[in-house]
Amino acid sequence: MPIDFTFSEEQEQFRKTAREFLRKEIEPKIQYYNDAEEWPEELLKKYAAQGYMGVPFPKKYGGMGYGELEYDILMEEVGKIDPSFSTTVGAHCGLASQSLYMFGNEEQRLKYLVPLAKGEKLCAFALTEPEAGSDVPAIKTSAVKEGNHYVLNGSKQFISNGDMAGVVIVFASTDPDLGSKGLSAFIVEKDTPGFSPGKLEEKMGIKGSHTSELFFEDCEVPEENLLGQEGRGYPVALTALDAARASLSSGAVGATERAFECVVEHVRGIPPDELMQRESLLFELADMAMQIKAARYFCYHVGAQVGEYIEMIANHVKVDRSFRDRMSRNAAMVKVFATEVGALVLNRAIDIVGMDGYMENHLLGRGFNDGVIGEIYEGTNDINRLVVGMDIVARGVGEE
Numbered sequence: 001m002p003i004d005f006t007f008s009e010e011q012e013q014f015r016k017t018a019r020e021f022l023r024k025e026i027e028p029k030i031q032y033y034n035d036a037e038e039w040p041e042e043l044l045k046k047y048a049a050q051g052y053m054g055v056p057f058p059k060k061y062g063g064m065g066y067g068e069l070e071y072d073i074l075m076e077e078v079g080k081i082d083p084s085f086s087t088t089v090g091a092h093c094g095l096a097s098q099s100l101y102m103f104g105n106e107e108q109r110l111k112y113l114v115p116l117a118k119g120e121k122l123c124a125f126a127l128t129e130p131e132a133g134s135d136v137p138a139i140k141t142s143a144v145k146e147g148n149h150y151v152l153n154g155s156k157q158f159i160s161n162g163d164m165a166g167v168v169i170v171f172a173s174t175d176p177d178l179g180s181k182g183l184s185a186f187i188v189e190k191d192t193p194g195f196s197p198g199k200l201e202e203k204m205g206i207k208g209s210h211t212s213e214l215f216f217e218d219c220e221v222p223e224e225n226l227l228g229q230e231g232r233g234y235p236v237a238l239t240a241l242d243a244a245r246a247s248l249s250s251g252a253v254g255a256t257e258r259a260f261e262c263v264v265e266h267v268r269g270i271p272p273d274e275l276m277q278r279e280s281l282l283f284e285l286a287d288m289a290m291q292i293k294a295a296r297y298f299c300y301h302v303g304a305q306v307g308e309y310i311e312m313i314a315n316h317v318k319v320d321r322s323f324r325d326r327m328s329r330n331a332a333m334v335k336v337f338a339t340e341v342g343a344l345v346l347n348r349a350i351d352i353v354g355m356d357g358y359m360e361n362h363l364l365g366r367g368f369n370d371g372v373i374g375e376i377y378e379g380t381n382d383i384n385r386l387v388v389g390m391d392i393v394a395r396g397v398g399e400e
């Protein structure tokens with residue numbers, strides 16, 4: 001297999017345009033929204049107008065017609081600007097809309113994915129419940145088939161974009177006796193009677209993003225809004241999470257690169273003779289640079305694999321079991337690696353910069369508080385380690 005780590009000219013141009021747009025239109029205002037904990041409506045409109053809400057989807061579904069690699073490039077650049085913003089657009093595109101693209105039928109894609117990819121509506125992905133975080137099969141929200149609709153009852157928590165989304169991908173149990181095999185996925189529209197968002201969570205970071213509860217009380221969802229097959233919601237959820245982990249990791253790498261630039265700037269300001277007496281600082285910079293580079297290459301390697309996987313599923317091509325296992329393992333590995341390199345770099349960067357870096361309004365202080373979530377959502381890092389460890393035991397070390 002040829003290994004080529006260079007981006008095409010078109011990809012380089014895509015990155016340049018995205019970076020310039022984000023630095024000019026989003027960065028100057030994003031801190032206001034984080035400080036005020038206000039929804040960045042104006043910024044999301046501008047972002048959507050660029051087509052960025054639908055980067056990886058075909059044009060016929062309202063997207064830009066690019067693939068996962070371009071989406072990862074975009075998320076790396078968004079991560080450099082603001083992890084709240086990357087959470088909002090990542091939950092919308094990489095997780096929720098991607099589920100629709102992979103598992104939606106033609107009618108569902110045309111009805112729902114088109115406005116989502118164009119950014120006319122926002123999407124959320126509602127899996128987590130009070131008693132079902134890592135333990136997804138413990139989902140209690142029920143969906144009972146009555147005539148030509150399903151009646152949903154239950155609640156969700158910690159849902160990114162939950163209160164702002166026009167469309168929510170909801171996971172519910174259609175057969176509680178079957179555990180994970182009794183889960184199904186549904187497309188629920190915001191105005192469906194019986195569906196309502198609850199309170200917003202008060203978070204330690206990513207304050208410019210919204211995280212909310214959702215409630216379903218005798219909420220009637222038409223049967224045509226079943227996403228995939230009844231009883232196949234668990235694979236929908238796991239596949240969507242596998243797919244989203246590459247872009248989440250690219251966002252984490254972007255945020256880490258920004259923090260690294262900041263600490264490098266600081267070290268450059270240290271007089272040379274003083275720096276020579278603190279040469280361990282140079283070792284630390286070298287270690288950080290190596291870790292970030294490894295994480296970045298790993299992200300794009302997995303991104304390419306994930307992109308292939310997404311297209312196979314979306315185009316109903318049979319996925320070879322060993323390819324799927326390899327992809328799941330790599331997606332879990334890169335998620336852990338990229339977010340933990342981020343934590344390590346942020347931690348050391350604050351130590352090196354000292355008390356200024358610890359301040360809440362400093363890029364590093366904010367980056368630290370914003371970065372922690374990467375180790376929790378889309379599967380905690382320990383759950384991802386479980387995925388990796390189990391696959392290593394099952395398949396061996398393997399060629400990746």
Ligand SMILES: Cc1cc2nc3c(=O)[nH]c(=O)nc-3n(C[C@H](O)[C@H](O)[C@H](O)COP(=O)(O)OP(=O)(O)OC[C@H]3O[C@@H](n4cnc5c(N)ncnc54)[C@H](O)[C@@H]3O)c2cc1C
Nearest residue numbers: 125126127128133134158159160211377378379380382383
């Ligand atoms: C800001 C934010 C945004 C979020 N956005 C979304 C969203 O958009 N959609 C959504 O569905 N969810 C979302 N979540 C939920 C998130 O995915 C969950 O918090 C996460 O899956 C962990 O679940 P939990 O919090 O219930 O922790 P738990 O599952 O209770 O885990 C607690 C600890 O126990 C460990 N643990 C649990 N089980 C095991 C095990 N079997 N083996 C080893 N260790 C284990 C975990 O690793 C963790 O360290 C969000 C959460 C936050 C905080």
